[in-house]
Each structure stands twice: as C-alpha cells, then as structure tokens.
Amino acid sequence: MCENFPTYIAEEIQEPLTEDEAALLSEDDLSKLGKSRRDFLGKTALAAIAAQLLLHDQAFALKYMSDAPVTNNAVSELAMTVKMTINGAEKSVAIEPNVTLLDALRERLQMTGTKKGCDHGQCGACTVIVDGKRVLSCLTLAAQAEGLNITTIEGLGKGDELHPMQESFITHDGFQCGYCTPGQICSAVALLDEAKRGEISYVSTNISKKPPTKLSDDEIRERMSGNICRCGAYPHIVEAIKEVQNGKAEAKSS
Ligand code: FES
Numbered sequence: 001m002c003e004n005f006p007t008y009i010a011e012e013i014q015e016p017l018t019e020d021e022a023a024l025l026s027e028d029d030l031s032k033l034g035k036s037r038r039d040f041l042g043k044t045a046l047a048a049i050a051a052q053l054l055l056h057d058q059a060f061a062l063k064y065m066s067d068a069p070v071t072n073n074a075v076s077e078l079a080m081t082v083k084m085t086i087n088g089a090e091k092s093v094a095i096e097p098n099v100t101l102l103d104a105l106r107e108r109l110q111m112t113g114t115k116k117g118c119d120h121g122q123c124g125a126c127t128v129i130v131d132g133k134r135v136l137s138c139l140t141l142a143a144q145a146e147g148l149n150i151t152t153i154e155g156l157g158k159g160d161e162l163h164p165m166q167e168s169f170i171t172h173d174g175f176q177c178g179y180c181t182p183g184q185i186c187s188a189v190a191l192l193d194e195a196k197r198g199e200i201s202y203v204s205t206n207i208s209k210k211p212p213t214k215l216s217d218d219e220i221r222e223r224m225s226g227n228i229c230r231c232g233a234y235p236h237i238v239e240a241i242k243e244v245q246n247g248k249a250e251a252k253s254s
C-alpha cells in the first residue's frame with residue numbers, strides 16, 4: 001500500500017464487512033475472499049479504483065482546498081507571495097495560484113464583509129472595488145490582484161463614520177437580510193464613479209455623446225443588474241443610490 005495512503009482509509013479497509021456488504025456476497029464468495037474489508041476491497045477492482053480516488057481527493061483537498069488560514073507552517077510548496085493594498089493597508093499573503101480573491105479575503109485574511117453567494121459570478125454578493133472598478137472577487141484570482149488597490153465593504157467608511165452610500169442604504173431600507181448588501185454597496189459606489197467617467201451601459205441612449213453623469217432610474221437598475229437581492233429590496237436600493245448621486249433627500253417608498 002502506498003505509504004501516503006490516508007490513515008482513515010487504511011483503518012476502514014481493516015474493518016469487518018457490514019451486513020449489507022456481506023449480503024452482496026455469497027457464502028462461497030466470502031470463503032474465497034475472506035471476511036475482512038481488506039480482502040474484499042483488495043480483490044474488487046472497482047473498490048480499488050474508489051480507494052485511489054479517495055486518496056486523490058484527500059490529497060487534492062489537503063493541498064488546494066484547505067480553509068485554514070495560511071501560516072508559515074501551512075503554506076504549500078505551490079504558494080506564491082501576493083502583495084496588494086487592501087483598504088489602504090499593504091498586505092502580503094502567501095497563497096496558492098488557484099485561490100480566488102474572495103477566498104483570500106475571507107479565508108486567509110479573515111475579512112468576511114465580502115460575501116460568497118453563488119461563487120460562480122452570477123449574484124454579485126462578492127463585489128469589491130479594484131483600482132476603482134467593480135470586480136467579482138469569486139471570479140478573480142488573488143494572484144491577479146498583485147500590486148492593485150482593493151476596497152472592500154470594510155474600507156468604505158472612516159472609522160465609526162459610515163460611507164454616504166451605507167448611510168443611504170440604512171435610510172431607505174435598502175436591505176432585509178443584508179447578505180447581498182456589502183456587494184450592493186460596493187457596486188453602487190463604483191457605479192457612480194463609472195458614470196462620472198462617462199462609461200455607457202446597455203440602456204444608454206445616445207452613445208455618440210458622453211452620457212449624463214446623473215443616472216436615470218433605468219440606468220441605475222441596468223448598471224446594478226449584476227447584483228441580485230433575494231429579499232427584493234430593489235426599489236429601496238435605487239432610491240438609496242439616487243440620494244447619494246443627487247446629494248439631496250429622496251422620497252422614501254413604503
Ligand atoms: S459569489 Fe461572486 S458573483 Fe456570486
């Protein structure tokens with residue numbers, strides 16, 4: 001047996017057959033194969049393949065999928081050092097090349113304000129701002145953020161002072177459960193900057209001219225369409241964004 005064979009598999013193989021397993025084998029088979037799980041697995045090709053797969057899966061999980069914070073002792077031989085500026089502070093993290101920015105933030109740096117929703121680029125819960133642009137951190141490798149400036153929900157306010165967009169979300173009840181809210185707020189903050197830069201959207205009508213920096217409700221809805229809110233707080237979110245954009249109080253819908 002491979003010397004790296006996981007202990008738990010080795011121990012399991014030594015256990016006697018369960019009643020179900022024994023029932024699958026005739027008395028004749030049992031006398032030929034022996035009653036130990038070691039013999040049963042050892043003489044069954046399918047079981048041998050399954051054991052190999054288990055071995056491979058565990059090795060893969062240990063190497064690539066560990067949720068444990070990276071410490072000097074836990075870094076795998078594949079780790080690389082990535083330096084980035086997060087919320088104004090320089091961070092250096094030893095990380096495997098396939099770790100996403102989302103997992104680096106949440107699992108390695110314990111910055112759990114950024115949420116994992118779908119983990120497939122479809123819900124926007126993981127939105128952070130990278131060099132002034134909205135980014136889905138679940139689809140971004142941490143290694144791609146080398147040398148970049150990242151702003152997460154934790155970095156929008158100043159100490160105890162909330163960012164105006166955070167205040168406005170509270171004023172307009174722009175959330176219920178709040179799970180999507182960090183992504184919504186990061187997206188909303190970057191969205192207004194995109195508008196100031198004159199970036200167009202799918203619903204911009206006259207693309208030959210620089211679009212107005214004040215966004216219509218339709219523009220806001222379209223530009224926020226990548227951020228899903230399962231609680232359906234959308235009308236309140238639009239109000240909250242408009243209030244920050246216009247710099248004056250928006251009427252609150254019920
Ligand atoms: S968690 Fe990234 S888009 Fe859903």
Ligand code: FES
Pocket residue numbers: 174175176177178179180181228229230231232233
């Ligand atoms: S507030 Fe619950 S998902 Fe948006």
